[in-house]
Amino acid sequence: AQKITQTQPGMFVQEKEAVTLDCTYDTSDPSYGLFWYKQPSSGEMIFLIYQGSYDQQNATEGRYSLNFQKARKSANLVISASQLGDSAMYFCAMREDTYSGAGSYQLTFGKGTKLSVIP
């Protein structure tokens, strides 16, 4: 079963508007972390934001915020005031934080959402 689901293969947003990229996850581990990465056409993975499962408040980093709804197992990324440079692939990822042997603490990625910002 997929642990991370991103249902939007592609999204368009007008410059200066806000956009929400969806991410749902599945885990039985009570301790986990959720990450969002941006991958521009150059290929590098750029870390954007992190949310821990025990964090009470939604994470924010500049124009990025994470809408964390634990009961719904969703961790949507909100980008405010979109810029042309935001056009890229965006990946949601999860790390389960309870030690379970050799594969512990790995990141599991969703399939990604391609965001295109329209001038």
Next chain:
Amino acid sequence: GAVVSQHPSWVICKSGTSVKIECRSLDFQATTMFWYRQFPKQSLMLMATSNEGSKATYEQGVEKDKFLINHASLTLSTLTVTSAHPEDSSFYICSARDRPTYEQYFGPGTRLTVT
């Protein structure tokens, strides 16, 4: 922030030859490094996890004799694609996990083209 480098950033090789990709953590010690493969317009697929001083753990379906991983020090892991074929052409990304924090930092990737 922590920096991970990869070398080379891109490489073209002929079918049948071997290619080595290096992954270095520049300002931290990484007991664990991960190797991912990414095909165009797809997500990152974990190939293997390497721990310093021990054998790598390969994901199901990844040929360990074809993708040789060595993690000889706390700052260096290498991936060697042996007897490369055109279907091995892909984007290979490494990441290194910082020992105290378990944070994972990504290298810039290596684009491999096998002709």
